[in-house]
Every structure is written in structure tokens, then in C-alpha cells.
Amino acid sequence: MSFDRIHTSIPADTPFALQVALETSQVVKAKAEACADELASANSRVKQKIADGATMLSAHKALAHSQAVETTVQECADDLTSVTKTLVEGIDDLEQTEIALMHSHKALAQSEAALTVALEGEKQATLRALHDPTTGLPNRVLFDDRLAHAIALAERHGWTLAVMFLDLDRFKSVNDVHGHAAGDSVLKEVARRLSLNCRDEDTVCRNGGDEFLYLLMNPQGSENIERIAGSVVKNIAQPIQIADLQLFIEPSIGIAVYPGDGMSGEQLINNADAAMYRAKKGMSRYALFCAREAETLPA
Structure with missing residues (x-):
């Protein structure tokens, strides 16, 4: 076997x-x-x-x-x-x-x-590197990146863009009179109100100090841009309650529109900054950029 x-x-x-x-x-x-x-x-x-x-x-x-x-x-x-x-x-x-x-x-x-x-x-x-530690908003680095991406999309699809440059009037007095903790509370509240007003496709950032930038994606004409700017002014101007203090803050807003007011992110921000200075001097809290303002922008 x-x-x-x-x-x-x-x-x-x-x-x-x-x-x-x-x-x-x-x-x-x-x-x-x-x-x-x-x-x-x-x-x-x-x-x-x-x-x-x-x-x-x-x-x-x-x-x-x-x-x-x-x-x-x-x-x-x-x-x-x-x-x-x-x-x-x-x-x-x-x-x-x-x-x-x-x-x-x-x-x-x-x-x-x-x-x-x-x-x-x-x-x-990465989150800390791209966001402002005080307000939690995107910082200038992230804003510049999103603005460059938005310009590329706008050029491809024939969209318009708007950059709003916001500065808080008399903010320095808040720090001087009530201290920097009160100033930070104001900044946080302004950031919260801007975020509530912001569409998902838009971006709000803290530019530093009491300055903010607001990117509007394809805002569909100057009339709609001014409506949004007016809404931002109204929301920020509401009283801000900090402990037993009630503070009143108003913004000045300058607006630059792509492509007429600039073809690059830097041009749009600089021109919106120039328009913001005119808003500070005028009766309205916001102003659209015009070409002659570039010559008077403070150095």
C-alpha cells in the first residue's frame, strides 16, 4: 500500500x-x-x-x-x-x-x-497660522489667498468682485479710556457681527488693529454692493454692551470693485483703503473708489 x-x-x-x-x-x-x-x-x-x-x-x-x-x-x-x-x-x-x-x-x-x-x-x-487669535477671523494671509483665487474665478467666469476696507472710528479712545481688554471685546463683537452678515462664499478678515477686510464674491452690481455696505454699517453701529459699559462704534468703509478698480488683490485693497479715507471725511459711512483718490492715499 x-x-x-x-x-x-x-x-x-x-x-x-x-x-x-x-x-x-x-x-x-x-x-x-x-x-x-x-x-x-x-x-x-x-x-x-x-x-x-x-x-x-x-x-x-x-x-x-x-x-x-x-x-x-x-x-x-x-x-x-x-x-x-x-x-x-x-x-x-x-x-x-x-x-x-x-x-x-x-x-x-x-x-x-x-x-x-x-x-x-x-x-x-495651520488654523492658528491663518486666523487672527483675538477675533478668530481669517487673517491677512488667508484673505490674500482667497482674494487671488476669487480673482482667477472672476476672470474665468466674467464675474465682478468687491473689496470693502473697514476702519472703526474712534476705536483708539476705547483702548485709552476703558483699557485693551474692553478694546478686544469690541473687536470680537464687531467680528461676530461681520460674520453674521457675511454670505458663505464671502470672506471677512481682520487686517490688523481696528481694520477689517470684506470680500464680496460676484455681488451683482454696485447697487447691491452699496446695500450690503449699508447693512454692515447699521449692524456695527448698534450699541456694544461690555459689562456695565455701553459703547457705540461706527465704521468707515471704502469699496473697490474688480475689474474696474484694480486687476490684482493688492490694487483692490489699496484702492478700497483710499476710498475708506474719503468715507471718514464725508457724510456717508461708506464710499466707492474713484481714480483720483489713489493720488491722495496717505503714504
């Missing part, structure tokens, strides 16, 4: 050493079963020959064959002992592998947690 090809159902992901041990045990098991069958057959033949009055020589041969089969069975038993030892070692290796995998999974989880913390830290650092 040949034992070269024994079909097994050992899972493909079983460790190699364990696979070998399991396959060997199945071969040895088959060999032992075959030997047992031969031994039983030999015993039956001996009994039959004795029953038939066979000579002692024939019986001796049958018994010798039986002993040979028994020897083979003993060899199979020895093989099984070896296989058992290998199986135990394989199982131990498997347990060690599982422990190593457990540690690897734990290390991976810790690495993922560390990466999450790092990414959140990077996100917060």
Missing part, C-alpha cells in the same frame, strides 16, 4: 512546521491502520492453518509475518510520538506568533492614535 499521496484538509494559513507535522501524523495514522489490518489478517491465517492441521513450519511462517507487522506498528507508534512532539512545538510556535501579532496590533493602534494626534496638531497649527 502506498502512502505517498494523502489528501488533507489543513487550512492554507497554518504555519509551515505545523503543516508538516499534521501531514506526517495523517500518513502515520494511515500506515498504522494498514498494519493493524495486516496483523489481523495474519492472525486469522495462523488460526485457520492451525485449524486445518497445518504444519508447525507453516504456522511459524505466519507468526513470523505477524511479528513483522507488529514491528511495523511499533515503528508507527514511534513516528506518532515524534509527530506529537512536533505538533506540541508547532502549537507553541503558533501561540508565540499569536502573541507577537497581538503586540503588533497594539503597536499599530498606538501608532494610529499618535498619527491622529499629530494630524490634529497640524490642523490646529
